[in-house]
Amino acid sequence: MPLRDDPQLDSLGWDRWFEQRLPQLGEDAVPARVVADHGAEYVVRDGVESLRAVAGRQMRPAVGDWVALSYRSPKSVIVGVAERRTAFARKVAGEQSREQVLAANVDVAFVVAAAQDVNARRIERYLTMAWQSGASPVVLLTKADIAASVDELRAELEAVSAGTPVLVTSGVTGEGVEAIAGRLRPARTGVLLGPSGAGKSTLINRLLGQELMRTRAVHRSGEGRHMTSHRELFELPGGGLIIDTPGLREAQLWEGDDALGSVFDDVESLALSCRFGNCEHQSEPGCAVKAAIVEGLLDAARLESYRKLQRELRAIAARGDARLRADERRKWKQVAVANKVRNRLVR
Numbered sequence: 481m482p483l484r485d486d487p488q489l490d491s492l493g494w495d496r497w498f499e500q501r502l503p504q505l506g507e508d509a510v511p512a513r514v515v516a517d518h519g520a521e522y523v524v525r526d527g528v529e530s531l532r533a534v535a536g537r538q539m540r541p542a543v544g545d546w547v548a549l550s551y552r553s554p555k556s557v558i559v560g561v562a563e564r565r566t567a568f569a570r571k572v573a574g575e576q577s578r579e580q581v582l583a584a585n586v587d588v589a590f591v592v593a594a595a596q597d598v599n600a601r602r603i604e605r606y607l608t609m610a611w612q613s614g615a616s617p618v619v620l621l622t623k624a625d626i627a628a629s630v631d632e633l634r635a636e637l638e639a640v641s642a643g644t645p646v647l648v649t650s651g652v653t654g655e656g657v658e659a660i661a662g663r664l665r666p667a668r669t670g671v672l673l674g675p676s677g678a679g680k681s682t683l684i685n686r687l688l689g690q691e692l693m694r695t696r697a698v699h700r701s702g703e704g705r706h707m708t709s710h711r712e713l714f715e716l717p718g719g720g721l722i723i724d725t726p727g728l729r730e731a732q733l734w735e736g737d738d739a740l741g742s743v744f745d746d747v748e749s750l751a752l753s754c755r756f757g758n759c760e761h762q763s764e765p766g767c768a769v770k771a772a773i774v775e776g777l778l779d780a781a782r783l784e785s786y787r788k789l790q791r792e793l794r795a796i797a798a799r800g801d802a803r804l805r806a807d808e809r810r811k812w813k814q815v816a817v818a819n820k821v822r823n824r825l826v827r
Contacts, residue, residue, distance in 0.1 A: 486527050488528060489526075490667060491666075491667055491715070491719070492513045492525060492527065493668070493669050494513070494546065497565060498511070498562050498565075499511075501562045501563040502546055502548055503561075505548045505560050508550055508551070509548040509560065510548070510549050510551070511526070511527075511547070511548065512525060512526040512531070512547055512548075512549040513546055513713070514541050514542065514543050514544060514545045514547060515712065516710060516711070517543050517710055517711050517712075519710075522534070522535065522558065531549070531551075531555075531556050532555045532556070533547075533549060533555055533556040533557060534557055534558070536557060539561055540581070541584075542583060542584045542711075543582075543583055543584070543712065543713050543723055544586060544713060545561055545564065545585065546562040546585065548562075564581075564584045564585055566584070566615050567581050567583075567584050567613055568581070568582050568583040568584075568586055568612075568613040568615065568671060568673070569612070569613065570582060570609065582671075582725055583613075583711060583723045586615040586669050586670065586671045587615055587664075587670065588617075588663050588668060588670040589616070589670070589671055589673060590618050590620050590660065590670055590671065590672050590673065591603060591620065591674065592620045592622055592674030592679065592683075593619065593622065593637060594678040595622065595623040595624055595630075595633055596623065597675070597678070598621070600637075600782070600785075604743055604782075604785050605789065607642075608740060608742075608743050608789055610673065611742040618644065618663065619637050619641050619646045619647070620647050620649050620674075620683075621633055621646060622651065622678055622680075623650060623651075623679050624648045624653075630648055634648060642743050643745070647659050651682030651683045651686045654686055657683065660687065661687055661716060661718055664721065664722065665719040666719040666720065667720065667721070668720055669720075669721045669722070669723065670720070670721070670722045671723040672684070676726075680725075681724060684714060684722060687714075687716055711726070740786065740789060740793070744786045747778070747786045750772050751768065751769055754767050755767070761783065769783060
């Protein structure tokens with residue numbers, strides 16, 4: 481496949497990095513980006529137009545992926561997927577250990593919290609997922625127009641965000657919208673992560689300058705319902721791209737426990753001062769973490785959140801290791817059977 485230097489592709493985030501990692505699959509294949517996932521088929525953009533496409537066998541492209549596209553009628557075919565620079569993933573709900581990529585090649589992960597529903601533990605979980613992805617996280621306080629005290633809510637978010645920037649926004653008044661757009665110019669990709677009713681679709685409408693995303697009327701309590709039913713990437717008028725995602729009922733983590741250090745830097749920094757290197761911060765003598773809780777320097781709920789996420793990540797890693805061991809045993813069993821058959825034939 482020939483390499484492309486195309487300003488229209490560049491505006492979708494195409495650069496030399498992806499150019500070098502997209503499979504070379506012949507002259508008839510062209511680079512394109514996945515902009516919508518409808519399950520059985522995808523919508524892709526080749527820099528000129530949007531096209532319906534299906535994926536080749538054993539391919540599971542995600543919104544944001546760069547793919548090699550072969551033009552066909554009535555649907556084009558995705559024949560290759562480029563290596564991902566970043567991937568926002570979670571464990572599939574109810575599965576033992578399987579990854580689901582929600583968005584690929586994201587530069588900025590916007591963690592959304594609505595003013596009427598600021599949940600510190602949920603923010604910690606989403607931030608962990610954002611750091612795992614490889615993207616740069618930013619926390620958005622949405623629906624600031626209905627907040628009784630914006631300053632208090634911002635302080636609460638900053639307390640759990642470990643230095644991650646916090647932006648105050650409103651899709652109704654437009655507050656903070658230009659700051660979001662500025663982080664995505666000229667051709668950076670962002671994703672909005674948050675629960676249903678957090679105001680993600682309203683924000684996207686404001687960024688796009690048109691009512692493209694359906695939203696339901698907001699109750700006077702400030703609560704709304706998310707209308708997004710699939711993941712989709714939008715090009716912003718002033719440059720940059722944004723991916724909308726349905727509200728996540730289960731934000732289950734995937735592999736990568738090093739992300740916890742980015743979210744819980746305060747806990748891990750305190751742990752360095754514990755008397756024992758393997759301190760579990762339970763009842764060990766000389767525990768600096770427990771001492772910080774007693775002194776009011778650390779919230780006990782934050783420590784419990786850290787432990788919960790740590791246990792979750794360790795369990796995923798253990799299941800992954802067990803699966804690899806089972807695959808290895810299966811492979812060698814097949815080799816042993818093949819050798820027995822070969823020995824009988826030789827005799």
